[in-house]
Amino acid sequence: MPDTSSPTLPENGQAILLLRHCELVPNPEHRFVGQRDVELSSYGEAHMTRLAEEIAEALEKTPPKAFFCSDLRRGIACADILRRAFRPRGGTMPVIADPGFREISLGAWEGLAKEEVEKRFPGALAERGKDFANYAPAGGESLAMLQRRALMAILRARMHTPEGLFVVVGHCAFNRTILADYLALPLECAMSIPQPYGAMSLLWGR
Template sequence: MNGMWLVRHGALPPNPERRIVGNRDIPLSSAGRQQIYALAHDFMPILAGRLAAVVSSDLGRCRETTSILLTGNEWTASPPPVHFEPGLRELDMGQWQGLTKAEIEARFPGQYDARGRDFAHFRPEGGESFAQLQSRALEAVRRWRGRYPEGTLLLVAHAGVIRSLLAHYMALPLDDALRIPQEYACRTFVPEW
């Protein structure tokens, strides 16, 4: 089977002000770790001996998710090779990262609404568009699929990355990508990728 499992990292610490996370390196919360331990317990035994490789975003929350997923499972021979891939990092929101919606509207008048009108192509100052994110994520998948043409890959990444890959796979416009559910610690299988 040449499919690919896409796993989102666990929950982050509470963010009541709804500050833009983007690709800031924020660790998992204790609740997020528990989500991934539960996922490892229920899901990873099914994959033992079936994974060609694990490819993870290089941000800490995905590294930790990967570590938890691979710890404590019975592998038939040895655990699959693990690779950390910058191309699977979350969307770079540039100067918006760490800001609230109100702060963005105050510092960059009209830009928040402009992003809403052209979600796929709008790029915050110093950041990247969702189309750019999709392009680099697809390139990373192509590169790793080329390295492991046979077998199943496990990708550990972020909501934006996974949504962009699924939008491509399902031939959806990027403007519809936010409609694709991506809860913390969820998993999705894509056959024949």
Template sequence: MTPEAVTPAPEATGTTEATGETGAPPASPVRRDRKVVLWRHGQTAWNLERRFQGSTDIELTEEGRRQARRAARLLAGLRPDAILASDLKRTAATAAELSAVTGLEVTHDEALRETYAGAWQGLTHEEIIKRFADEYTAWKRGEPVRRGGGELETEVAERAAPVVERTVEKLPPGGILVVVSHGGTIRTTIGRLLGLVPGTWEALGGLSNCCWSVLGESVRGWRLLEHNAGTLPAPVLGDDD
């Protein structure tokens, strides 16, 4: 009697039939350790008068230029790899000071402009509260409001944040991007990059003229490392590093 043929067992391939998954351990997340410095422009006359600037193209004051020169010398110490800026005069002049001390060319993008706020633009804080009390109050409550008939904060984030993300992707590991923009645009961009709910973005306090915030890349996304800073960030030495 001839013995039945025995089919040899298949060689182990590291793949389970039930799941199709490989037996190899999962790859570790890639950590590129890139940073984004979001830098607000220097002082303008409308800042001093507490007028809502929005997308109105206002020049820096002489003090604003001094602020930009001082901050540029500090930020140059970070050895940034690229400078990205709004094309409005106040941000372009601020970015130019960093370009002068680093030799980096500035890339301007209108998507980084401040929020367009329609009828609010050019009005003082007190005038806005007087003429648009309900609109102002709703905005401060975190409701989606087209201030003065202009843009929603989420629309600002949707135009600004992708520009930052695309530029960061071009950086080498450990690279640093400086984004020169406006207070409102920076806040909404940070909120979008951190994945915060839009109604909570107001919890991010405003930036002083020529101060900045720093986002750091981690394996789980972006983290806020510094906010409204006017000095170079110190290393985090502790358990949360």
């Protein structure tokens, strides 16, 4: 089971600390973000800084071997804040930015509000609601496509770091598909897994 409380590393083996990036700049019209390269808000940066200090303190004796993130600015920013938190404790671990860790692609929907999607693609939102796991917006990904990509990205990280702990700074839907696989849940249940900004899960034993 994932541990979403304080990060405590198992005695041996491989472990993943899976985080969601912190708050983004305001989006009052609730436009679909997807893979748009949106920055952290000032609050998000401060939140990530506090979280990084807590993680670095908790893992001082067993620091992570590497930080993985997407190549989007919000992921890189959070991973870099984490790395800086470990530097005073002698940490020299790398930040590895990989497009495979990106958020779900929403294709032609990205940057649009729901009303605009409905106007440009009549009935598309309803169709997605009927089969959330397998429906892909025009030019985008379904949850099933995202999960395949996400698991391949995690596999690359595992191969890079075969022992010890590594950190993945992920995204909302990305993390949910990883957790659904870890918990052996149907993909249709993935979107019910809580993933607030700064959510943290410690995964091991698989």
